[in-house]
Amino acid sequence: MSADPTLQVSVLLPVYNAGRYLPEALESILAQENICFECVAVDDGSTDDTADILNDFARRDARLRVLSRPNTGIVGALNDGLALCRAPYIARMDADDIARPARLARQAAYLDTHADCVGVGSWVDYLDPEGEHIWTWKMSANPAQIEHDLLEGGIGGLVHPAMMLRADAIRAVGGYQAECKDIEDYDLFLRLLEQGHFSVLPEPLLGYRQHPASINATSNRGARTAIANRLMAEARQQRGLPEKVLTPTPATPESSQLEWIDLALLDGNWRSARKTTCRLFRSVPLKTAPWQALGKLIQAALGKLRIRAGRIRQFVSIF
Known part of the structure; x- marks a missing residue:
């Protein structure tokens, strides 16, 4: 997809059976202030009313572009959506989260003035299933600390749906990898370290919804940890760091x-x-x-x- 010079940000929104929370997520994106953007929503073969909701919003707002196709899983949806994004910055968003009105403008302004930064996140407000506040995660904004945490097997405070990344950097490292399903964000962040550093804006720009059916609560942590150990080992070896192994913790x-x-x-x-x-x-x-x-x-x-x-x-x- 050719670039559109009028666009500053493409919001990449994969969606699967998210009818319950999707309207609130879309409203929060379409209410963004002081920024020229598009939202590319990929309906990953949903079987609920997701497609109807997306198409209804798209009829009312041309900034929302919808791709509906058979289910492939999160990685396929992300890569298909990425291929359609036309702006120099990619803002990730999940269909059950809430973007604060200034999110896109704040993050784009930061990337505009920090050419060596490959991606910027933000603090996040954890929300319960009903959207009520649990706590605010105030992670470090120090690029060195973020890199250290990533190489120690942590996510470095980089919450995937709160990230804005440079589109050319994502494409330069090959996008998302199918073999890293459920940990595709950690894999991408490690590869993007070769393109530049990360930072975090010290303000909560995303409402990050938690619920018992989320991937973090239901996925196989043993399998995820095995992939994380492989990725971490490769990244540490490249930097001459000693071996480190994570132990999975059970999740229900x-x-x-x-x-x-x-x-x-x-x-x-x-x-x-x-x-x-x-x-x-x-x-x-x-x-x-x-x-x-x-x-x-x-x-x-x-x-x-x-x-x-x-x-x-x-x-x-x-x-």
């Missing part, structure tokens, strides 16, 4: 929700922690997860009481 929808509770409590978000605990008691009352969640709440509450008691003793000791 319940364990993911326990992680949300930890994050919410870290942010002092008691409402979210209580809400997720209640969700666990409703969905899996006979499993250990809801009782673990209740234990986390009690432990955190006791911690707050100890802090308050300490402050009272301090105050009284003054007199």
